[in-house]
Amino acid sequence: MKATYETSAAKATQLPPMSMPEFAFIGRSNVGKSSLMNALLNYTGLARTSRTPGRTQMANFFSVNDSFYFVDLPGYGFAATGNREHTEWQSLMDAYLARPVIAKFLFLWDPRRDLGDMDFQIALALSQRAPLSLVMTKCDKLSRSQLVQRQRFIESALKSRGVTLAGTHAISSLKKSGLDQLREELGLSKP
Ligand SMILES: Nc1nc2c(ncn2[C@@H]2O[C@H](COP(=O)(O)OP(=O)(O)OP(=O)(O)O)[C@@H](O)[C@H]2O)c(=O)[nH]1
Ligand SMILES: [Mg+2]
Structure with a gap:
């Protein structure tokens, strides 16, 4: 498997x-x-990780096996970003969403949290553009039974807001769990 950083976009152009x-x-x-x-x-370190929320404020493109892109979209909902940042995020997202090459959205969610109005709105808008799969992150923080319960709750909340899911995954990047199932959905070989 070959993955290379391609480019970053802070704005539509x-x-x-x-x-x-x-x-x-x-x-x-x-x-x-x-x-x-x-x-x-x-x-390690291909996509930059950070403990500081809001660090990735650009859409980062990584070419995988010269056959598709992984796109790391800028995080939303960071409390300290003001209106101006939100407007910039929105206009980049509007431009990004217009791309017909989007094969799938991976909607990452920390299952310890409940979704708010903004989260439902974003998930719904995305799911109307391309198939959307739920990826529950940091699952090492929950017991198996808590996870089962949270998955049921989150899936039904999304469904009740009109969001259709193409799949659901429970992953931990820390423990490297759930990754093969997700790779399979993406047609990605094991590294
Ligand atoms: N326990 C645990 N912590 C994780 C896991 N994945 C990420 N983290 C931690 O969560 C924090 C944020 O991780 P990032 O991967 O940078 O998150 P991001 O969504 O890219 O963040 P932004 O780019 O800032 O929006 C870091 O401190 C990570 O170490 C996981 O599977 N388990
Ligand atoms: Mg990031």
Whole structure:
């Protein structure tokens, strides 16, 4: 498996030409997007990870096996980003969502949290553009029975808001669990 950093876009005009299918990773700031991309590709430090929420404020494109892109979309919902940042995030997202090359959205969610209105709205808008799969992150923080219960709760909450899921995954980038199932859904060979 070959994965290389391609480019980053902070605004619509910087988005790269559409050349390959794209798997887009989206979720709240700090949910574990960069960690998951690194874990899936078995690269340390390919996608930058950080303890500081809101660090990744650009859409980062990684070419995988010269056959598709992983797109690390900027985290949303970081409390300290003001209106201006939100408007910039929104306009980048609007431009990104218009790309017909999006093969799937991976909607990352920390299952310890409940979804709010903004989360439902974003998940719904994405699911109307391309298939959307739920990826529950940091599952090492929950017991198996808690996880089962949280998965049921989150899936039914999304469903009741009109969000159709293409799949659900429970992963831990830390413990490297749940990764093979997700790789399979993405057609990604084991590293
Ligand atoms: N326990 C645990 N912690 C994790 C896991 N994945 C990520 N983290 C931690 O969560 C924090 C955020 O991880 P990132 O991968 O940088 O999250 P992100 O979604 O890319 O964050 P932004 O780019 O800032 O939006 C880091 O401190 C990680 O070490 C996991 O599977 N388990
Ligand atoms: Mg990140």
